[in-house]
Amino acid sequence: MAVTDEAIEKIKGMIVSGALRPGDRLPKESELAAELGLSRNSLREAVRALTLIRILDVRQGDGTYVTSLDPQLLLEALGFVVDFHRDDTALEFLAVRRILEPAATALACPRISDAELDALEAELEALGPDPSVDELVACDIRFHRGIVRASGNGVLCSLLDGLSGPAGRARVWRGLTREDAVDRTLREHRAILDALRDRDAEAARSWATAHITSHEQWLRTTL
CATH class of the missing domain: 1.10.10.10 (Winged helix-like DNA-binding domain superfamily/Winged helix DNA-binding domain)
Incomplete structure (x- = not known):
């Protein structure tokens, strides 16, 4: 040693x-x-x-x-480490996100307030029909972060925040190269919101899984 x-x-x-x-x-x-x-x-x-x-x-x-020694403080270092990933390892980070984020979404289902859901929906509406890639990505990050925070699990929130580096880059790349990226992202976000409003944790988990899986499949094909 x-x-x-x-x-x-x-x-x-x-x-x-x-x-x-x-x-x-x-x-x-x-x-x-x-x-x-x-x-x-x-x-x-x-x-x-x-x-x-x-x-x-x-x-x-x-x-x-x-x-x-708060877990949220200590896990900030994860984002620093994640920034050094190679593009091909973004798939591994997305795979981890696919495991964690649907679980966080299901946890948020009984906890997230109607006011929080209204705020998330208002952000989606404010994007309009033709947002820029930067606007779409920023909204996407806020959308997922808002739901994960509502899970009430600070450690889970910090872990997923740390994973947002490669996920964010993948979102930008996807937005620049796929014509249907905006429509598909907004459709999937609204489906997640609808499931949360219905307090249907399994539907919310399923839609979150499908949403992240579509990113993962696109990135695998592109790489």
Whole structure:
């Protein structure tokens, strides 16, 4: 194990064991290095790495603190990682989305309010018959995010937000190359909304699956 990896594991161990809790300030660098049996350089590298993935928060002039460790905060790093995907691996991300998002849509079915459904429908209507690709993609992202948030599961919402990088790129590509992309997307969105209004969780799950599967099939054919 590399020295920096060892340092990361030791700090992680302190957090998992409860020796360091969310919001706690880390001991001074010299004290912590001695306590963990690490060089100060390897400790600094470990702190940098854990700061990047939002485990630690370095506050200039104040010290280094354990963050809230809220899952939504920690999962922000997923979007950073996802941005480095290759175009062909977008299929793998879409496959994960196809598993998770229909489940989130079904969870949202009894929870989403009529006012939230009205707001989503109003956004679809505001697009008009001939939106630009950018307008369509932005609306598509807001539409799905609004439904997933209504599921009440913050972890699921954060995971799907993290997966929106490649999904967003695929949406743009699809919009530019398929003449029926706008009509088909809006039809599928309205079918999902209708199922949610009917409080039919299985229909909502099925329409969400069909919607994402159509993206996946198109991308597979294109690649």
